[in-house]
Amino acid sequence: MKNCDHCGTLILEDNGECPFCAEAMSHAVETFAPSAGPPKWLKVVKWLFIGLLAAVLVAVAAVTWILNSLGPMPSFG
Numbered sequence: 889m890k891n892c893d894h895c896g897t898l899i900l901e902d903n904g905e906c907p908f909c910a911e912a913m914s915h916a917v918e919t920f921a922p923s924a925g926p927p928k929w930l931k932v933v934k935w936l937f938i939g940l941l942a943a944v945l946v947a948v949a950a951v952t953w954i955l956n957s958l959g960p961m962p963s964f965g
């Protein structure tokens with residue numbers, strides 16, 4: 889018996905692979921810090937918000953550019 893070098897989990901076989909670390913490695917891509925990290929939906933909402941903000945900025949920039957390009961033209965009034 890030995891303890892895992894990484895997480896300290898007790899491993900029955902001396903040359904055995906730590907089950908906790910093996911599972912953590914397989915899940916490392918989707919959840920970097922499973923216990924302490926923020927929930928997944930929060931990340932999705934954050935990126936959704938950033939995307940919405942970017943879309944609004946692009947829309948405002950487009951409207952501003954259109955208004956500026958129309959500016960020199962004589963008004964219809």
Ligand SMILES: [Zn+2]
Pocket residue numbers: 892893894895896897906907908909910
């Ligand atoms: Zn381990």
